[in-house]
Every structure is written in structure tokens, then in C-alpha cells.
Amino acid sequence: MAQYARGAAAVAVIRLRNPPVNALSLTVLQALEDGLKRADADPSVKAVTICGENGKFSAGADIRVFSSPKKQGLGLGPIISLIERSEKPVVAAIEGIALGGGLEVALGCHYRIAHVQARMGLPEVTIGLLPGAEGTQRLPRLIGIPAALDIITTGRHVPATEALKLGLVDEVVEENTVEAAIRLATKLIGQPLGHRRLSLRPVPRLPNMEAFLSDALMKVKKRAQGCLAPELCFQAIKAATELPFADGVRKERELFNILLTSGQAKALQYAFFAERAVEKWTTPNGASWKSASPQPIRKAAVIGLGTMGRGIVTSLVKAKIPVVGLEQDLEYLNTGRKAVMLLLEREAMKMEQGAQTLDFHNPARLQFTVDFDVLRDVDLVIEAVFENMALKKEIFNKLSRICKPEAFLCTNTSALNIDEIASVTNRPQQVIGTHFFSPAHVMRLLEIIYGRHTSPTTIATAMQLAKVMKKVGVVVGNCFGFVGNRMMFPYTQQAVFLLEEGSRPEDVDRVLEDFGFKIGPFRMSDLAGLDVGWRSRKDQGLTGPSLAPGTPARQRRGYRYSPLPDLLCEKGRFGQKTGKGWYQYEKAGGRISKPDPWIHSFLSEYRDTHQIKTRFIDQEEILERCLFALISEGFDILAEGIASGPEHLDVIYINGYGWPKHRGGPMFYASTVGLPNILAKLQKYSEMHPDVPQLRPSAFLKKLVAMGNPPLNDWMSYLHRQSNKL
Ligand SMILES: CCCCCCC/C=C/C(=O)SCCNC(=O)CCNC(=O)[C@H](O)C(C)(C)COP(=O)(O)OP(=O)(O)OC[C@H]1O[C@@H](n2cnc3c(N)ncnc32)[C@H](O)[C@@H]1OP(=O)(O)O
Numbered sequence: 001m002a003q004y005a006r007g008a009a010a011v012a013v014i015r016l017r018n019p020p021v022n023a024l025s026l027t028v029l030q031a032l033e034d035g036l037k038r039a040d041a042d043p044s045v046k047a048v049t050i051c052g053e054n055g056k057f058s059a060g061a062d063i064r065v066f067s068s069p070k071k072q073g074l075g076l077g078p079i080i081s082l083i084e085r086s087e088k089p090v091v092a093a094i095e096g097i098a099l100g101g102g103l104e105v106a107l108g109c110h111y112r113i114a115h116v117q118a119r120m121g122l123p124e125v126t127i128g129l130l131p132g133a134e135g136t137q138r139l140p141r142l143i144g145i146p147a148a149l150d151i152i153t154t155g156r157h158v159p160a161t162e163a164l165k166l167g168l169v170d171e172v173v174e175e176n177t178v179e180a181a182i183r184l185a186t187k188l189i190g191q192p193l194g195h196r197r198l199s200l201r202p203v204p205r206l207p208n209m210e211a212f213l214s215d216a217l218m219k220v221k222k223r224a225q226g227c228l229a230p231e232l233c234f235q236a237i238k239a240a241t242e243l244p245f246a247d248g249v250r251k252e253r254e255l256f257n258i259l260l261t262s263g264q265a266k267a268l269q270y271a272f273f274a275e276r277a278v279e280k281w282t283t284p285n286g287a288s289w290k291s292a293s294p295q296p297i298r299k300a301a302v303i304g305l306g307t308m309g310r311g312i313v314t315s316l317v318k319a320k321i322p323v324v325g326l327e328q329d330l331e332y333l334n335t336g337r338k339a340v341m342l343l344l345e346r347e348a349m350k351m352e353q354g355a356q357t358l359d360f361h362n363p364a365r366l367q368f369t370v371d372f373d374v375l376r377d378v379d380l381v382i383e384a385v386f387e388n389m390a391l392k393k394e395i396f397n398k399l400s401r402i403c404k405p406e407a408f409l410c411t412n413t414s415a416l417n418i419d420e421i422a423s424v425t426n427r428p429q430q431v432i433g434t435h436f437f438s439p440a441h442v443m444r445l446l447e448i449i450y451g452r453h454t455s456p457t458t459i460a461t462a463m464q465l466a467k468v469m470k471k472v473g474v475v476v477g478n479c480f481g482f483v484g485n486r487m488m489f490p491y492t493q494q495a496v497f498l499l500e501e502g503s504r505p506e507d508v509d510r511v512l513e514d515f516g517f518k519i520g521p522f523r524m525s526d527l528a529g530l531d532v533g534w535r536s537r538k539d540q541g542l543t544g545p546s547l548a549p550g551t552p553a554r555q556r557r558g559y560r561y562s563p564l565p566d567l568l569c570e571k572g573r574f575g576q577k578t579g580k581g582w583y584q585y586e587k588a589g590g591r592i593s594k595p596d597p598w599i600h601s602f603l604s605e606y607r608d609t610h611q612i613k614t615r616f617i618d619q620e621e622i623l624e625r626c627l628f629a630l631i632s633e634g635f636d637i638l639a640e641g642i643a644s645g646p647e648h649l650d651v652i653y654i655n656g657y658g659w660p661k662h663r664g665g666p667m668f669y670a671s672t673v674g675l676p677n678i679l680a681k682l683q684k685y686s687e688m689h690p691d692v693p694q695l696r697p698s699a700f701l702k703k704l705v706a707m708g709n710p711p712l713n714d715w716m717s718y719l720h721r722q723s724n725k726l
Pocket residue numbers: 020021023024025026029059060061062063064065074075076097099100101102123124127129130131132133273276277
């Protein structure tokens with residue numbers, strides 16, 4: 001709702017009220033309209049101030065409304081016109097946030113005052129929409145086309161000080177913003193308002209408008225990577241340069257409706273809520289975010305300053321947590337220290353652009369050592385040495401003797417067994433897996449893996465740490481590869497099998513990149529280094545000296561196996577780092593991939609050697625085999641209780657594996673394709689490849705289909721229900 005009150009003798013104050021972020025629900029809009037009409041009708045009211053309850057102006061439209069049947073009544077635009085037409089001056093008092101429809105309300109006001117800590121923006125593009133309450137037509141009239149394009153097509157939040165420079169607000173105050181707005185409103189009584197009505201202003205012209213727009217469109221499309229909203233935002237802003245206000249608004253509405261009914265908006269809005277849902281973690285034994293309290297982390301340590309450790313130290317420093325970096329000897333320590341300092345200098349430069357500072361030269365904030373004794377007083381340790389169980393156990397045993405009893409011990413691993421690591425410590429309840437993604441100071445995902453003995457407090461503390469580091473923490477159970485890498489395995493396995501059967505690396509990558517992945521599986525493998533998987537396969541006895549003599553080349557443990565990646569490694573083709581992998585690069589360490597004729601002839605020789613019949617494989621089959629195998633693994637993970645809902649898998653894939661956000665994550669995508677369709681295709685591919693268990697549809701997927709293909713939100717409630725159709 002919105003509360004109507006008197007702020008001063010002649011000033012009415014309309015306060016938007018809908019906790020926690022004053023989202024504009026239909027009720028709030030109705031109350032806003034009522035308040036405006038009441039102020040207009042009351043001759044003793046000479047001016048109006050609009051503000052938000054609890055120090056927040058508004059986070060914009062209630063996103064849930066867009067998927068409700070009542071969305072036909074979305075009438076914010078006419079209310080904003082009503083504000084603008086008012087003969088009494090209306091001043092917006094912006095505290096906290098004014099986002100989306102919230103900022104559009106402020107744009108309808110005649111004046112805008114913001115608190116110095118407020119942030120403003122039109123983030124509709126991030127949920128697959130455009131500012132559909134006349135914002136695409138008013139903002140360019142206020143701040144010009146280049147700034148409006150930037151704000152609307154990126155959805156970024158603009159700090160108050162920048163908003164003032166752009167002319168988005170008239171004044172920035174450090175005091176009580178509502179009181180300042182009431183004072184301004186009082187001063188404005190009786191003053192002419194015509195020039196303050198943005199709809200009546202022309203869009204500022206640029207000398208080279210056409211060239212500017214065509215260049216801007218190219219940039220927007222490149223950044224969008226298949227997402228529709230940025231381009232439609234652009235079209236709406238372009239309309240502002242070509243059409244009178246009312247026609248521009250009509251065009252905006254038309255484009256908004258296209259987006260509103262698109263699958264992409266649904267997927268992006270699902271992703272918005274999924275990211276928030278995973279914060280409310282639970283485990284199968286009843287531990288939950290509701291009852292567990294995180295412990296404060298006043299000082300942390302990172303063991304191992306390789307690629308991962310450096311990124312983790314950087315993240316901790318950015319989160320203002322004092323940190324000690326530890327290496328095995330002085331040589332490694334100095335290399336690691338230099339690399340960390342370089343990363344931090346770069347981060348500091350980026351932060352300076354946003355008027356923020358990063359303090360890392362103070363030894364109380366960042367310290368480097370080779371001495372484990374320095375870790376006596378830390379509250380939490382993140383071990384980030386390479387993936388070797390024996391080494392990790394040795395370190396954890398040492399830590400459990402040195403660290404204070406209440407310290408938490410985290411292992412950065414992408415696959416190893418947390419229980420086995422915890423077993424060598426005197427505090428298995430305080431041991432937890434923290435799987436960072438590379439580069440760790442950039443990637444948002446943090447997979448948090450609880451073991452059999454991990455306490456709820458430890459999980460809550462790791463989740464809190466993720467939040468402080470501005471990462472998305474997702475709590476998952478302990479199994480080989482956890483969630484992300486476990487689902488990735490069948491995907492990359494299919495990609496390699498497709499090469500055996502006739503595809504080329506660039507064919508497979510193109511299909512998956514066209515689908516929206518930032519990078520296809522072979523380019524990804526070249527980037528990460530083929531030697532990483534090779535080492536793991538050797539450890540598992542799948543290749544290398546421990547492989548039993550006489551093992552068939554293309555079979556392991558009775559199932560199909562492709563030795564192709566091992567063969568490339570044996571030839572020293574590790575990917576970008578060696579200049580050759582599935583592609584060729586301009587030099588070792590080069591980044592521009594080119595299809596490699598050597599790989600093409602190597603593949604055809606390989607197929608001849610193993611008498612594999614080659615065939616043309618179409619895009620549909622490439623996509624379905626890679627994605628559906630991954631999705632089927634996802635259903636197994638849900639059935640085993642490794643993750644507590646499909647949102648967890650989707651958040652992991654969007655934030656850690658380059659899954660296109662506008663497709664909502666693999667499980668959401670499965671729900672849009674339809675579970676019966678996925679099941680039918682997996683059954684078909686599984687019949688074609690009976691020696692590939694990863695193509696056999698998950699029992700949980702089959703169950704959901706038998707239970708009538710329920711909506712994604714209901715899947716988990718079917719886990720333990722009996723089905724007589726199976
Ligand atoms: C009535 C129809 C009018 C039609 C107008 C058409 C044109 C206008 C379109 C829009 O305005 S679209 C919405 C644009 N706004 C956004 O995209 C903002 C989204 N929110 C955020 O970015 C963040 O939530 C925040 C506001 C910056 C706050 O971040 P913080 O980290 O502090 O808290 P969160 O955990 O993210 O959020 C708290 C709580 O609030 C819920 N929530 C936030 N924003 C919305 C929203 N716009 N609609 C509905 N719910 C919202 C969020 O889900 C959290 O809920 P719980 O998890 O606690 O249940």
C-alpha cells in the first residue's frame with residue numbers, strides 16, 4: 001500500500017509501503033493513485049512528496065506480478081503521467097534504492113532529491129523486460145541518449161553522486177531526504193512546472209545520431225549473447241529519438257508486451273528468485289538456514305597460492321577480511337605474493353573508478369607466510385592446494401593440531417571426498433568443502449559442500465562468507481564431483497563421443513555456443529587445460545600406468561570410454577597453455593582458437609583404427625545428447641538428496657558453468673522442453689548407445705513423467721510419492 005500523510009502544512013507525503021523493498025504491487029499502485037487524487041482534490045495541499053517506507057524508495061514492479069494472471073492490469077504508465085500532469089509540484093525523495101518502476105515513478109515527479117547512499121537504475125533488462133512505464137521515453141529526455149542507453153541496456157545501479165553528475169537527480173543530500181524534499185516542495189509552491197515535465201521535453205540531439213545508434217546497436221547485440229531484452233531496450237530508446245512522446249510510449253508498450261510473453265523473461269525472472277531461494281538452504285537431516293547462526297570471521301587464512309588460492313585471497317581482501325596467505329616454501333610464497341599483489345592492484349584500479357578504495361598494503365589486512373604457526377589465531381582456513389587426497393589429508397591433520405578449536409577448516413576441491421578429509425581432523429563438524437570457480441575473484445559461484453559430520457553452524461558460516469565475498473553460495477551434499485562437475489561429466493563425455501562418431505570440435509562448440517553457452521566444451525577444455533582431467537583419470541585408474549594390461553582401448557569397467565583426450569595429452573596438446581589442444585592457437589598461452597587440420601586428420605585416422613562408422617550428426621542430436629545427458633544426471637542428484645531443489649542446480653550452472661541465464665538453467669530448460677520429450681529422446685539415444693549409462697534416463701525423471709509432468713516447483717514433492725504407473 002501507500003501511506004498518505006501531511007509532511008508540512010501544505011505538503012502531502014505519499015509513502016510507498018510494501019516490505020521489504022516497497023515493490024509496486026497492484027495494491028501499492030492503487031494506493032499511490034488514490035493518494036495522488038486525494039492531494040489533487042484537497043485545496044489545502046499545495047505540493048506533494050513521494051518517498052518509500054524504511055529508507056527505500058522502491059525496487060520497482062513486484063516481479064511476481066509478471067507471471068500472474070492479473071498482469072493485464074499493469075497500469076503504472078498512466079499513474080506516472082498523472083504525477084507529471086499534476087499542477088502541484090511533486091518531489092521524489094529517493095533513499096536506498098529507486099529501481100525499475102520505482103525510478104520511473106521518480107522520473108514522473110517534477111524534482112528528484114536523493115540521499116548520498118542511494119542507488120538508482122532500470123534493471124528490467126536483467127529480468128528479460130524493458131522499462132515499460134514510459135521510462136525508455138523519459139530517461140533519454142532527461143540525461144540524453146548515450147547515458148540512457150548505458151543505464152537501460154545494462155541495468156546497472158547508478159550511485160547518487162553519479163546520478164547527480166548525469167542530471168538524473170537535482171540534488172544529493174546527506175541529511176534526512178524526506179525532510180529535504182518537503183522543504184524543496186514548499187519552496188516550489190506556485191512556481192511554473194512546464195519545463196519540469198519530461199514528456200514535454202525534446203530528446204537532446206547528437207551531431208552524429210545515426211552513426212552513434214548503429215555503433216551502439218552492434219555493441220548491445222554483442223553483449224547480449226542471444227538474450228532478446230537488451231536489443232528491444234535499444235529499439236525503445238531509438239523510438240524516443242524518432243517519435244513524439246505519445247508514439248514512443250506506444251512503441252515501448254508494444255516491445256514490452258513482446259518481452260513479457262517471451263520465454264526468456266520467464267527464465268530470467270525464475271533465475272532471479274532461484275538465486276534468492278538458494279540462500280534459504282536446508283539439508284536432508286533437517287539442518288536449515290532458519291535455525292543455524294553463522295560465526296563471525298575476523299581473520300582467515302588461505303593455504304596454497306596457486307591460481308585458485310590467489311583469487312581466493314583477493315576475494316577475502318575485497319571483502320575486508322584480514323587474511324594470511326601460506327605457501328610451502330619461500331620461492332612459491334614470493335611468486336604467489338607477487339601474483340596476489342598484481343590482482344589486487346588491478347581490482348583497486350577498477351574500484352577507484354567507482355569511487356571506492358581497497359586497502360591491501362597494511363600487514364594487518366594481508367600477510368604472507370611459510371609458517372603454519374601464524375594460523376593459530378585465524379577463525380577460518382581455506383586450503384587451496386592441488387587436488388591430491390594424500391596432500392590434503394596431511395594439511396588438514398596439521399591444521400587440526402595448530403588452529404584454535406573453534407576455527408573452521410574449508411577445502412577448496414572440485415571433486416574430492418569431504419568426509420575423508422574431515423576424518424583426519426579433531427573437528428569433522430567444522431570441516432566443509434568450498435568449491436571456488438576460476439578465476440576465484442571474478443566468478444560468483446561458491447559450491448558449499450557439507451560432509452556427514454558438518455554442523456549447521458559451519459554451513460551457515462560458509463554461506464555468510466559467500467555473501468560477504470559477494471558470491472552466490474549453494475549448499476550441496478558430498479558426492480564425486482558434487483553438483484556442478486558431476487553434471488558436467490556426461491555433457492563433456494557426449495561431446496567427445498560425438499567426435500568419435502563424426503563431428504568436429506568446432507561443430508559441437510558452435511551448437512552449444514549458439515544455444516547460449518559462453519564457450520563450448522572443447523574451447524572450455526582448451527582453456528582449463530586438458531592435463532587437469534588427464535591427471536584425474538590417471539588417479540582413477542582409467543588411463544596411464546595403473547591401467548590393467550589388456551584393457552580394451554574404448555571400454556572401461558564394461559562401458560564405453562573414449563581415450564581421445566588422453567591421446568591428445570600424450571602428444572603434449574594441453575590446450576591454450578601449449579598452443580595446441582582441440583584447436584590450434586597463435587602461440588603457447590594464445591587465446592584465439594582456430595580449427596586445426598591436424599585434429600581433423602587425427603580424428604579420421606582414429607575412427608579408421610577403431611573401425612568407427614562415421615556419419616553426419618545434425619545440430620539437434622549434438623544439442624540433445626549433450627544437454628539431456630547433463631539434465632538426466634541432475635534428476636539423479638535431486639533424487640539422491642545431494643541438492644534440495646532444481647533451483648540449486650540452475651543457480652550453479654548459470655553462475656559457474658556459463659549456462660545462458662535467459663534459458664533459466666538446465667532444470668528450468670528441461671521444464672520448458674517438457675519432461676516427456678526429454679525422456680523420449682534419452683530413451684532413443686540410450687537404445688542407440690546401450691553401453692553409455694549416462695544416456696539412460698534417470699528414474700526420477702521417469703517418475704515425474706509417469707506422475708503427469710508436474711511443474712518444476714512441485715518436482716521435489718513427488719520424490720517420495722508412490723507411482724503405480726512405473
Ligand atoms: C505492478 C506492475 C507495474 C508494471 C510496470 C512495468 C515496468 C516496470 C518494471 C519493473 O519495475 S521490473 C522490476 C525491476 N526491479 C528489479 O529488478 C529489482 C530487483 N531487486 C533487486 O535487485 C534486489 O532485490 C534489491 C532491490 C537491490 C535488494 O537487494 P538485497 O540483496 O538487499 O535483497 P534481496 O534478497 O535481493 O531482496 C529482498 C527480498 O525482496 C524481494 N524482491 C526484491 N525486489 C523485488 C521485486 N522487484 N519484486 C518482488 N520481490 C522483490 C526478493 O525476492 C527478496 O525476497 P525474499 O527472498 O526475502 O523472499
